[in-house]
Amino acid sequence: MEIIQTKDYQSLSQKAFEILADTIEQNENAVINTTTGASYDGLFDLLVKAINEDKLPIEKTIMMNLDEYIAERDQPFTVYTYMHQKLYDLIKKQPKVVELLDGSLEDLDAEIERYNAVLEKYPRDLQILGLGVNGHLGANEPGTSFNSRLFLADSDESTIQSTMGYQNLTREEAPTQMLTLGLADMMEAKKVLLVASGTRKAEAVKATIEGPINEDCPAAILRAHPNAVFIIDDAAASLLDKKY
Numbered sequence: 001m002e003i004i005q006t007k008d009y010q011s012l013s014q015k016a017f018e019i020l021a022d023t024i025e026q027n028e029n030a031v032i033n034t035t036t037g038a039s040y041d042g043l044f045d046l047l048v049k050a051i052n053e054d055k056l057p058i059e060k061t062i063m064m065n066l067d068e069y070i071a072e073r074d075q076p077f078t079v080y081t082y083m084h085q086k087l088y089d090l091i092k093k094q095p096k097v098v099e100l101l102d103g104s105l106e107d108l109d110a111e112i113e114r115y116n117a118v119l120e121k122y123p124r125d126l127q128i129l130g131l132g133v134n135g136h137l138g139a140n141e142p143g144t145s146f147n148s149r150l151f152l153a154d155s156d157e158s159t160i161q162s163t164m165g166y167q168n169l170t171r172e173e174a175p176t177q178m179l180t181l182g183l184a185d186m187m188e189a190k191k192v193l194l195v196a197s198g199t200r201k202a203e204a205v206k207a208t209i210e211g212p213i214n215e216d217c218p219a220a221i222l223r224a225h226p227n228a229v230f231i232i233d234d235a236a237a238s239l240l241d242k243k244y
Contacts, residue, residue: 001228003209005237005244009197012233013042016128016195019229020047021056023126023191029096033064033181034128035138036082038166039195044086051091061095062122063087066129066186067138068101069175070108070152077167077175078103097122101179108179112150119150119185127189131196134158135204135217139180142216148182183221192228194219196236205232206239 006012020043024030034040050056065079073080080100088094099118105111129137136142139153155163155176164174186192196205207217213224222228237243 001209001223001225001230003244004229004231006231006233008233008235009042012195012197012231013040013046015231016040016043016193017046017050019191019193020126020128021050024056024058024061027125029060029062030126031062031064031122031124032126032128033066033124033189035066035130036079036086037130039130039197040128041086048087048090051093058091058095059093062097062099063095064099064118064122064124065101066127067178067180068103070103070177070179071175073102073104075175077163077169103177103179108152112152112179115179116150119181124189125191127186127192129186129192129194129219129222131194131201131204131208131219132159133162133200133204135207135219137183137186137194137218137222139178140183140218142218144183144215144218146183146215146218146221149184150179150181153178153180183218187221187225190227192222192225193231194222194228195231197233199235199238201232201236202239205236210241 004015006015051058068079071078101115102111134142134156140148141156160174160176208219211217211220213220
Protein backbone atom coordinates (compact mmCIF):
# COMPACT_ATOMS: atom_id res chain seq x y z
CA MET A 1 0.00 0.00 0.00
CA GLU A 2 1.30 3.40 -1.00
CA ILE A 3 0.56 6.00 1.67
CA ILE A 4 0.40 9.69 0.79
CA GLN A 5 0.07 12.25 3.59
CA THR A 6 -1.23 15.73 2.79
CA LYS A 7 -1.56 18.80 4.98
CA ASP A 8 -5.34 19.19 4.75
CA TYR A 9 -8.59 18.11 3.10
CA GLN A 10 -8.12 20.41 0.11
CA SER A 11 -4.73 18.92 -0.68
CA LEU A 12 -6.12 15.42 -0.14
CA SER A 13 -8.96 16.09 -2.58
CA GLN A 14 -6.53 17.40 -5.19
CA LYS A 15 -4.30 14.36 -4.93
CA ALA A 16 -7.28 11.99 -5.13
CA PHE A 17 -8.58 13.84 -8.19
CA GLU A 18 -5.19 13.51 -9.88
CA ILE A 19 -5.31 9.73 -9.46
CA LEU A 20 -8.85 9.59 -10.86
CA ALA A 21 -7.99 11.88 -13.77
CA ASP A 22 -4.86 9.87 -14.58
CA THR A 23 -6.91 6.66 -14.69
CA ILE A 24 -9.38 8.22 -17.15
CA GLU A 25 -6.61 9.65 -19.32
CA GLN A 26 -4.55 6.45 -19.41
CA ASN A 27 -7.45 4.09 -20.23
CA GLU A 28 -9.57 4.69 -23.33
CA ASN A 29 -12.67 3.13 -21.76
CA ALA A 30 -11.80 3.59 -18.11
CA VAL A 31 -14.01 1.81 -15.59
CA ILE A 32 -14.36 3.76 -12.35
CA ASN A 33 -16.26 2.38 -9.37
CA THR A 34 -16.69 5.02 -6.71
CA THR A 35 -18.06 5.69 -3.28
CA THR A 36 -19.81 8.82 -1.99
CA GLY A 37 -19.84 11.00 1.10
CA ALA A 38 -17.97 13.82 2.79
CA SER A 39 -14.54 12.33 2.11
CA TYR A 40 -15.07 12.79 -1.62
CA ASP A 41 -17.11 16.00 -1.87
CA GLY A 42 -13.93 17.86 -2.79
CA LEU A 43 -12.95 15.33 -5.45
CA PHE A 44 -16.35 15.56 -7.13
CA ASP A 45 -16.14 19.37 -7.14
CA LEU A 46 -12.81 19.12 -8.97
CA LEU A 47 -14.16 16.47 -11.35
CA VAL A 48 -17.15 18.59 -12.35
CA LYS A 49 -14.91 21.60 -12.96
CA ALA A 50 -12.46 19.60 -15.10
CA ILE A 51 -15.23 18.07 -17.24
CA ASN A 52 -17.05 21.35 -17.80
CA GLU A 53 -13.82 23.15 -18.70
CA ASP A 54 -13.04 20.39 -21.26
CA LYS A 55 -9.90 19.43 -19.37
CA LEU A 56 -10.94 15.82 -18.76
CA PRO A 57 -12.77 13.62 -21.30
CA ILE A 58 -15.57 11.66 -19.69
CA GLU A 59 -17.52 10.45 -22.74
CA LYS A 60 -15.86 7.02 -22.93
CA THR A 61 -15.75 6.38 -19.20
CA ILE A 62 -17.86 3.77 -17.40
CA MET A 63 -18.96 5.05 -13.99
CA MET A 64 -20.25 2.73 -11.29
CA ASN A 65 -20.90 2.78 -7.54
CA LEU A 66 -20.07 0.26 -4.88
CA ASP A 67 -23.14 0.48 -2.65
CA GLU A 68 -26.65 1.81 -2.12
CA TYR A 69 -29.00 2.25 0.82
CA ILE A 70 -32.16 0.21 1.11
CA ALA A 71 -34.61 3.03 0.50
CA GLU A 72 -36.58 4.76 -2.21
CA ARG A 73 -34.16 6.14 -4.78
CA ASP A 74 -35.29 9.76 -4.43
CA GLN A 75 -34.46 9.94 -0.71
CA PRO A 76 -31.93 12.73 -0.06
CA PHE A 77 -29.39 10.35 1.50
CA THR A 78 -29.17 7.74 -1.27
CA VAL A 79 -26.13 7.12 -3.44
CA TYR A 80 -28.38 7.73 -6.45
CA THR A 81 -29.24 11.22 -5.18
CA TYR A 82 -25.64 12.02 -4.26
CA MET A 83 -24.24 11.04 -7.65
CA HIS A 84 -26.81 13.12 -9.51
CA GLN A 85 -26.51 16.16 -7.26
CA LYS A 86 -22.70 16.06 -7.09
CA LEU A 87 -21.90 14.92 -10.63
CA TYR A 88 -24.40 13.84 -13.28
CA ASP A 89 -26.75 16.84 -13.01
CA LEU A 90 -23.81 19.27 -13.09
CA ILE A 91 -21.77 18.16 -16.10
CA LYS A 92 -22.29 19.10 -19.73
CA LYS A 93 -21.05 15.75 -21.03
CA GLN A 94 -21.98 12.37 -19.59
CA PRO A 95 -20.06 9.11 -19.14
CA LYS A 96 -20.63 6.41 -21.75
CA VAL A 97 -22.18 4.11 -19.13
CA VAL A 98 -23.60 4.83 -15.68
CA GLU A 99 -24.42 1.88 -13.43
CA LEU A 100 -26.00 2.33 -10.01
CA LEU A 101 -27.35 -0.22 -7.59
CA ASP A 102 -31.07 0.11 -6.78
CA GLY A 103 -31.98 -0.42 -3.15
CA SER A 104 -35.65 0.38 -3.70
CA LEU A 105 -36.48 -2.91 -5.41
CA GLU A 106 -38.44 -5.70 -3.76
CA ASP A 107 -36.28 -8.43 -5.28
CA LEU A 108 -32.84 -7.57 -3.98
CA ASP A 109 -31.46 -10.99 -4.91
CA ALA A 110 -32.25 -10.23 -8.54
CA GLU A 111 -30.58 -6.82 -8.22
CA ILE A 112 -27.46 -8.45 -6.79
CA GLU A 113 -27.43 -10.91 -9.69
CA ARG A 114 -27.84 -8.06 -12.19
CA TYR A 115 -25.02 -6.02 -10.70
CA ASN A 116 -22.70 -9.00 -10.49
CA ALA A 117 -23.13 -9.26 -14.27
CA VAL A 118 -22.23 -5.57 -14.56
CA LEU A 119 -19.08 -6.13 -12.53
CA GLU A 120 -18.10 -9.02 -14.75
CA LYS A 121 -18.75 -7.00 -17.92
CA TYR A 122 -16.72 -4.01 -16.76
CA PRO A 123 -13.47 -4.96 -14.95
CA ARG A 124 -12.55 -1.99 -12.79
CA ASP A 125 -9.52 0.13 -13.50
CA LEU A 126 -10.05 2.09 -10.29
CA GLN A 127 -12.01 1.28 -7.15
CA ILE A 128 -12.57 4.37 -4.98
CA LEU A 129 -13.28 3.73 -1.30
CA GLY A 130 -13.94 5.70 1.86
CA LEU A 131 -12.81 4.67 5.34
CA GLY A 132 -15.43 4.31 8.06
CA VAL A 133 -14.69 5.43 11.60
CA ASN A 134 -14.74 1.73 12.55
CA GLY A 135 -12.53 0.71 9.63
CA HIS A 136 -15.31 -0.38 7.32
CA LEU A 137 -15.15 -0.29 3.53
CA GLY A 138 -18.47 0.22 1.79
CA ALA A 139 -20.89 -1.52 4.14
CA ASN A 140 -18.39 -4.24 5.07
CA GLU A 141 -18.48 -3.67 8.81
CA PRO A 142 -15.93 -5.14 11.27
CA GLY A 143 -16.29 -8.91 11.36
CA THR A 144 -17.20 -9.21 7.68
CA SER A 145 -15.32 -12.01 5.92
CA PHE A 146 -12.47 -11.00 3.64
CA ASN A 147 -14.15 -13.35 1.14
CA SER A 148 -17.40 -11.36 1.06
CA ARG A 149 -19.12 -10.70 -2.26
CA LEU A 150 -21.89 -8.25 -3.20
CA PHE A 151 -24.49 -8.64 -0.46
CA LEU A 152 -27.16 -7.01 1.72
CA ALA A 153 -25.43 -5.61 4.81
CA ASP A 154 -26.67 -4.32 8.15
CA SER A 155 -24.99 -1.09 9.22
CA ASP A 156 -23.18 -0.78 12.55
CA GLU A 157 -24.40 1.95 14.89
CA SER A 158 -21.28 4.07 14.24
CA THR A 159 -22.04 3.97 10.52
CA ILE A 160 -25.66 4.94 11.10
CA GLN A 161 -24.52 7.84 13.30
CA SER A 162 -22.10 9.01 10.58
CA THR A 163 -24.92 8.98 8.03
CA MET A 164 -27.13 10.92 10.41
CA GLY A 165 -24.47 13.57 10.91
CA TYR A 166 -23.60 13.98 7.23
CA GLN A 167 -27.20 13.95 6.01
CA ASN A 168 -28.77 15.74 9.02
CA LEU A 169 -31.13 12.83 9.70
CA THR A 170 -32.87 11.66 12.85
CA ARG A 171 -32.25 8.11 14.06
CA GLU A 172 -35.69 7.13 12.75
CA GLU A 173 -34.97 8.61 9.30
CA ALA A 174 -31.53 7.05 8.90
CA PRO A 175 -31.17 3.94 6.72
CA THR A 176 -29.84 0.82 8.40
CA GLN A 177 -29.07 -1.50 5.47
CA MET A 178 -27.12 -1.30 2.24
CA LEU A 179 -26.35 -3.32 -0.83
CA THR A 180 -22.57 -3.32 -1.02
CA LEU A 181 -19.65 -4.78 -2.90
CA GLY A 182 -17.85 -7.31 -0.76
CA LEU A 183 -14.21 -7.06 0.22
CA ALA A 184 -13.26 -9.74 -2.32
CA ASP A 185 -14.98 -7.68 -5.03
CA MET A 186 -13.03 -4.57 -4.04
CA MET A 187 -9.73 -6.43 -4.12
CA GLU A 188 -10.29 -7.42 -7.76
CA ALA A 189 -9.92 -3.85 -9.06
CA LYS A 190 -6.65 -3.08 -10.83
CA LYS A 191 -6.08 -0.08 -8.56
CA VAL A 192 -7.70 0.97 -5.28
CA LEU A 193 -7.91 4.50 -3.90
CA LEU A 194 -8.76 5.06 -0.24
CA VAL A 195 -8.87 8.42 1.53
CA ALA A 196 -9.38 9.55 5.12
CA SER A 197 -9.58 13.07 6.52
CA GLY A 198 -9.89 14.53 10.01
CA THR A 199 -9.20 13.41 13.56
CA ARG A 200 -12.42 11.39 13.74
CA LYS A 201 -10.82 8.96 11.28
CA ALA A 202 -7.45 8.80 13.09
CA GLU A 203 -8.08 5.57 15.00
CA ALA A 204 -9.32 3.81 11.87
CA VAL A 205 -6.30 5.08 9.93
CA LYS A 206 -3.93 3.70 12.56
CA ALA A 207 -5.69 0.32 12.54
CA THR A 208 -5.64 0.22 8.73
CA ILE A 209 -1.94 1.04 8.40
CA GLU A 210 -0.33 -0.22 11.60
CA GLY A 211 -2.75 -2.78 13.04
CA PRO A 212 -3.03 -6.47 12.27
CA ILE A 213 -4.57 -7.53 8.97
CA ASN A 214 -7.73 -9.15 10.21
CA GLU A 215 -11.49 -8.77 9.98
CA ASP A 216 -11.66 -6.46 13.00
CA CYS A 217 -10.56 -3.72 10.60
CA PRO A 218 -11.83 -4.52 7.10
CA ALA A 219 -9.74 -1.75 5.49
CA ALA A 220 -6.51 -3.45 6.59
CA ILE A 221 -7.01 -5.97 3.77
CA LEU A 222 -5.91 -3.28 1.32
CA ARG A 223 -2.35 -3.71 2.54
CA ALA A 224 -2.45 -7.00 0.61
CA HIS A 225 -3.53 -5.31 -2.63
CA PRO A 226 -0.71 -4.91 -5.19
CA ASN A 227 -1.78 -1.41 -6.24
CA ALA A 228 -3.57 0.42 -3.42
CA VAL A 229 -3.10 4.10 -2.58
CA PHE A 230 -4.18 5.52 0.79
CA ILE A 231 -4.32 9.32 1.03
CA ILE A 232 -4.57 10.80 4.52
CA ASP A 233 -4.34 14.35 5.79
CA ASP A 234 -2.32 15.41 8.81
CA ALA A 235 -5.31 15.23 11.15
CA ALA A 236 -6.20 11.67 10.08
CA ALA A 237 -2.53 10.68 10.48
CA SER A 238 -2.23 12.14 13.97
CA LEU A 239 -2.07 8.78 15.80
CA LEU A 240 0.40 7.06 13.50
CA ASP A 241 3.79 6.04 14.83
CA LYS A 242 5.33 6.96 11.48
CA LYS A 243 4.77 10.03 9.30
CA TYR A 244 4.52 9.77 5.55
